[in-house]
Amino acid sequence: MEKRSLIKRLRFLWVGLDPNLSFILLALVIVGNVTFLSASSGTVITWVEQSRNLLMAIVIMWFTSRIPVKWLEKASLWIYLIGLSLLIAVAFVGLIKKGARRWLNIGVVIQPSEIMKIAMPMMLSWYFYKREENTKLWDFGFAFILLLLPTVLIARQPDLGTSILVFAAGFYVILLAGFPWKFVLPFVGIGLIGILLMLIFGDSICAQGVTWPILKSYQQHRVCTLLDPTTDPLGKGFHTIQSMIAIGSGGFLGKGWMKGTQTHLDFIPEKHTDFIFAVYSEEFGLVGNFILLFLFLLLIQRGLHIAASASNLYTRLLGGSVTLIFFTYAFVNMAMVSGLLPVVGVPLPFISYGGTALATLGLGAGILMSIHRHRRLVQT
Known part of the structure; x- marks a missing residue:
């Protein structure tokens, strides 16, 4: 009886939260904690700081989920x-x-x-x-x-x-x-042509040291490093080279938790923040990567489902864009670490170390929870 009474008293903590979204986020947080403990080389103090950041994000998510979407709408401007x-x-x-x-x-x-x-x-x-x-x-x-x-x-x-x-x-x-997509497609075409020209002529331009007028010097270095990181293996290209080695060395099943050589010999830079995906890939391999990708796909699918079933245009647009922000975080980080995009400071959602970024992600998850909680049946 006491046990049931305690459960009833604590029931308010999860009432109204979307169980599917909660389960996906919990799975990502567990994966993140396990990976982070290895990335921080077992340093308990750093792990405790990350756990505190995650707790803060969960609290923000919980409080935001209780805010009526009408209040969010009025506060937007x-x-x-x-x-x-x-x-x-x-x-x-x-x-x-x-x-x-x-x-x-x-x-x-x-x-x-x-x-x-x-x-x-x-x-x-x-x-x-x-x-x-x-x-x-x-x-x-x-x-x-x-x-x-x-x-x-x-x-x-x-x-x-x-x-x-x-x-x-x-x-x-x-x-x-x-x-209208007719206004978007020309820019997509120009972008694809630009990427093609960069792949064809970029190496020679970088080798000759020609200045690109539309890019600042540090941005040009990033593009040149993306095209061929071996041109500066101990400088601008170090991050990309070491992360790619770590991902490749993980193989099919990975080297095992806490057994990543690139990680624990400190070859991976920023290994607990922007490049934590390289740590995860080395230790859990291709199979682990598929599992992580599957979790992110579930997160995106659930977020889009919540947005599609929202009660008005405001919540549908907000829910859809917040979900696609999660997608952008994950895509840009994984592509950056894999050497497919230039190195930019974008963390892996719910995996990388961070206070402010986790608070923002918790706020976004809370908005999705609020949209789900305050949805109304709409005639179709």
Whole structure:
């Protein structure tokens, strides 16, 4: 009886949470904790810090899941304006660390660009929801202006990884709102032609040291390193080379937990943050990678299902874009570590070490939980 009474009293903790999404997130967190313990070489203090970050993300998710989506809708414009104001403040009085101006001291040090990962889709979802009955082409044009303002401010900090995520988050909303594909396809074609030309002529351009007018020097180095990391094996190409060696050495079944040589001989840089996928691949191999990919696919499928069954346009757009943010995080990180994309600072969702990034991911998961919890039956 006492046991049942305790369970009844604690029932409020999980009532309203989507059980399918909760199970997927729990599985990812377990995988992340196991991998992180190996990546941190068994350092208990670091593992405890990561566990604290995960607990903070879970608490944020739980509280957000309790917020009615109507409140999120009403707060969307204000959260966007506050985030944009903080980004403008960063441009003038932000703290500089390692050559980048990304932080703001308001009593506590914060990184306003992280706010925009959620504020951007909230704002654009609200914008199109208010124009649902009569959306014009110019509405999409104004939406792009709203999107480009924070994206440009973040890119100038410079913070390429976060600017990509913020732009993607907003662009997903614009696409889901019905932006005509005939305007998208020409840019896709230009991008594919650019990639093809880079693959054909990029090596010779890099070898001759020719300056590319549209890229800054550090961006050109990243592209050249992506094309051939062996040109600077101890410098710009070190990260990519070592991560690719770790992934390849994992083989089919992996070397086993805590037995990765690249990991424990400290060849993998940033092994507990951006390059933790290389640690996981080395120790759990191709089979482990399939399992991890399957978990991320389940996460995306469940998020899109929640978005599709939402009650109005605002929640459908917001749920869809938040889910696709998770996809972008995972795709960019895995492609970066595998040498398919340039190295940018994008963590692997719920796996990599981090406080701010995990808080943002927890907030996104909480929004999906809230959309699921407050959904209403809609006549079809």
